[in-house]
Every structure is written in C-alpha cells, then in structure tokens.
Amino acid sequence: MNPVTGRIREVLADAGAEGWVHAVQLGAANSREIGVGADELVVTASVYKLPLLVALCRAFDAGSLDPRAAVRIDPASGTRGPTGLSTFLDPVTLSWRDLAASMIGVSDNTAADVILAEVGLDAVAATLADLGLSQTRVVGGTADSHASLVRDLGAASAAEAFALLADNDEVRTVSAYAPALASATTPREMTRLLGLIWADAAASPAQCAFIRRLLGNQVWLHRIRAGFPFRGVRVAGKTGTIGAVRNEVSVVEFDGEAPVAVAVFTFAARADAALPTVDAAIAECARIAVTDLRSGRL
Template sequence: MRAAAGRIRAVFADAGCTGRLHARRCDLGAAGEGPPGGGAEIEVDGRARVVTASVYKLVLLVAFCRAVEAGRIDPVARLTVDPAECTPGPTGLAALRDPVTMSRRDLATSMMTVSDNAAADVLLGEIGLGAVEELVAELGLTGTRIVGGTADVHRGLLRDTDTHTTAEAFAALADNDEAHTVSAYDPAYTSATTPEEMTRLLRALWAGRVLSPAPTAFVRSVMAAQVWPHRIAAAFPHRGVTVAGKTGTIGVIRNEVAVVEFPGEHPVAVAVFTHAARADPTLPVVDAAIAEAARIAVTALRRPLDPAAAPEPDTCR
C-alpha cells in the first residue's frame, strides 16, 4: 500500500496538481453486510479537508432519498422549471429553452447523470439544507459540511471576482495571467469534505446501511449512469466493469468519487480530489491523473468475493 501511495503522489506531481485520495475495499457479505470499517484502505492525504464542488450532489441525493423514505417528499410529483429562472450550467435544465415539467425523481436523475446544477438547486430547495445537515451528522461525517447549492457558489464567485454574470466570473477564473483568491477554492468557506469520509459514505451505501433496498438501488443506478467518461471511468474501460461515480468541477478544482466493481470481486470505493496549478477550463492531463491514481489504488485493493479463490489477473495495467 505504501508503494502504491508513492506512485499516486508521483502521478499528481507529474500532472501539475495537488491531489488527495482515499480508497477502501468494500468487503461485503452475501447480504451486503460487513464490518462498519470496511476492508483494506489506501490513502494520499485522505483525511485532509477538500472542496466538494458538485460531489456535494451525492450527499444531496442521499438526503432526498431519506426524505422520500420518511414520506416528506413524493418522488413522482411533478414540478415545472423555467430554464430562464434557474441556476446556470452547461448541462441539464439550464441548457434548455422552454419550461420543463418533470418528477422530482427525474430531477434527481438529471442532477447525478449530467451534474445538472439547476435540478440540484431545485431539489435542495424542496428538502431544505437542514435535512442535508441532519444526514451528515447522523452518519458521523464530521469533516463534511454542505453550506448551500450551486447558486450560492455562483453568488460567491461574482463577489470574489468583482464580475456581474456567472459567465464573466468563470472567464476570470480561467485567466492564467490573473491570480484570483476565491472562497470556492477554500474548504473553510465552501462545501467541503474529506476523501476518507466520501469512501466511508459510499461503502455504507453499497452495504445497504444508509437507505432501504429500493432507494439504495436507485442511488447505485443513477451513479452508474453518469455520462462523464474522462476521469475514473477512463481507467476501467473493461467489459463487465461498473463505475458508479459523481464528478465535481469548478475552476482549478477537479474531483470524482466512485465505486468500481469488477465481476466476482469486492467493490472498491475511491475518492480523488485535485487542485490544479493552471486555471485552463479543460485540463486533460489532470483528468488523466485522476484516472491513473484511481487505477493504481483500485488495483492494489482488488480481491475476489470468495477468499478461497485465486486472485484474478490484473487487467488494469
């Protein structure tokens, strides 16, 4: 594990970014149960606090499912959202032209599969920030704090960059000739977590210890349907391998948390959070570093479900 951690640090250094990672094998029994601490772990500064960016949507999704279980929210009730009045974003509702009517459950699906900012803020308004805070406290995620939605982040960016529109704010962030100190980059001022707490949450979700079976299956399915192939999923293009993840991106921040499942093996939860030295809107080298770091960690932790069985060949090299 120490050798793997050293290789991961080198990957981040070569990509020109600060990287923090935690991965743990989810040693689950036949009924999905297992020891609360999970299986073997590997980390690179995995207990440091980091900016969540859109990874917060995973916590919001779980809080939404909890509200559905408690009968406070009807998941199939329909809401009408006007794109002209919703949170800006490159995907989902904000990319449309006309008002859209859809169920809360479909809003949650859009929030996760294409990282729909507008859908996320609608759902946050439906369940309330208090419900998210209660979930975090109940799960003992003491290093995790969700302070608001994407609209709140955007308001902070306008203030910190002294701009008037979200487009202007992001253009300012992408200028490598200007050094902007913004609250969205500081875990002390924005929604934050630790890589270890995210893999702990994922492990508990996969074990069925957070939600009942139906919402657990829903969470796993929408995470597996995420459309972005350029980070953790890029490390595991093999047939039969499932990567259920959630990305997060804002300016120099690029993240992803995921559960990687090889057939006949224990799932492995992995969380990678990076802070790039450059501010370019696209940084394929950092995306590739996230993939490679995840590949190294998951490869080190892979084990067959049957402990008596011989390990499968390493197909991730």
C-alpha cells in the same frame, strides 16, 4: 513512503496538481485501504450533489416528499450550466426522481438547486450527522457557489467570473477554493458514504438501489471510468468541477469481486475550462489504488 502512495503522488505532480485520495474495499473482512491526505478537508464542488441525493432519498423514505410528484421548472430562473435543464429554453415538468436523475447523470445545476431548495440545508446537515460524516458539510448549492465567485472576483455575471477564474495570468483567491468556506468533505468520508450506499445503510434498500442506479448512469467517462476501459467492470460515481478543482468519487466493481470505493480530489496549477492531463491523472490514481487493493501488489 509506501510505493503505491508514492506513485500516486508522482502522477499528481506530473499533472501539475495537488491531490487527496482514499480507496477501500467494501464489504470485505479486514478491508485494505490506500490513502493520500485521506483525512484532509477538500472542496466538494459538484460532489455535494451526492449527499444531497441521499437527503432527498431519505425524504422519499419518510414520506415527506413523493418521488413521483410533478415539479414545473422555468429554466430561465435557474442556475446556468453546460448540461441538463440548465441549457433548456422553455419550462418543463419533471418528477422529483427524474430531477435527481438529471442532477447526477449530467451534473445538472438547475436540477440540483431545485432539489436543494425543497430538501433544505438543515435536512442535508441532519443526514450527514446521522451517517456519522462529521467532517462533511454542504453550505449551499451551485447558485450560491456562482454568486460567491461573482462577489469574490468583482464580476458582473457568473460567466464573467468563470472567465476571470480561467485566466492563468492572474492569481485568483476565491472562497470556492477554500474548504473552510465552501462545501467540503474528506476523501475518507466520501468513500464511507459510498460504502453506506452500497450496504443499503444510507437510506432504505430501495432508495440505496435507486442511488446506485443514478451513479451508474453518470455520463462522464473522462475521469475514474477512463482508468478501467475494459469489459467486466462497472464504475458508478459523481464528478465535481469548479475552476482549478477537479474531483470524482466512485465505486469500481469487477465481476465476482468486492467493490472498491475510491475518492480522488485535486487542485490544479491551472484553471482552464479543460484540463485533460488532470482528468487523466484522476483516472490513473484510481487505477493504481484499485489495482493494489485487488491484487496486493502493482
């Protein structure tokens, strides 16, 4: 076993989680890469918001959607969640691009479902196909995922479903955990998507710059960003969480060096609302992979 991949597997095992990882240098000749199950299908959770964002930005490029157009949203009819518009009590008006900022910056569920309803699953699928991401699919938004949990668990509401899912005294089999049934991807395809964004090839250069800006403004510091707590490094990415699933895909940039795209997907033995040990393992897996790609040795 490669010592780097062996160490990654040890970190995940110590955290009580299965994991799938891919990391690759971007824009470098003969780029090196690190992979642990890099081509296996994994559940995206809210990482699906990244290909959705790309599809939205391609709609901006095509002129089929005005990024500055006003959208009025009543949060009472939106998808519940702990952040963004999902927590609001009163109707608000935002532009499409500001909705996208909330969708990525704080993983806003309501914003994401409003965007998906406008863009459409067919456009997301066409975007993925055009970019050569044949293993990645988006089958629905956050509202669809919550509805499937309610059905699978026989719950009366999404809140009750999440409470049942977090009960570690019972084994729960739900479609949200099954890559064959939920929105899914592979770690390698997510680093490829990040590479296309950083190369201005996923959409127009202006829209790719917009995507990079939004990913750089993500507020969460507890996963990949926690692996690089020092100056001279920038981390831009998107998290995903549902029950025992905890993920993040990011680009890590050190001053004067080629960026490194890294994707870490995990499935924990527990489904607590907070699993800081698994979050820390995601950070450590990213740190190990990025350090090796930067230096060629640990």
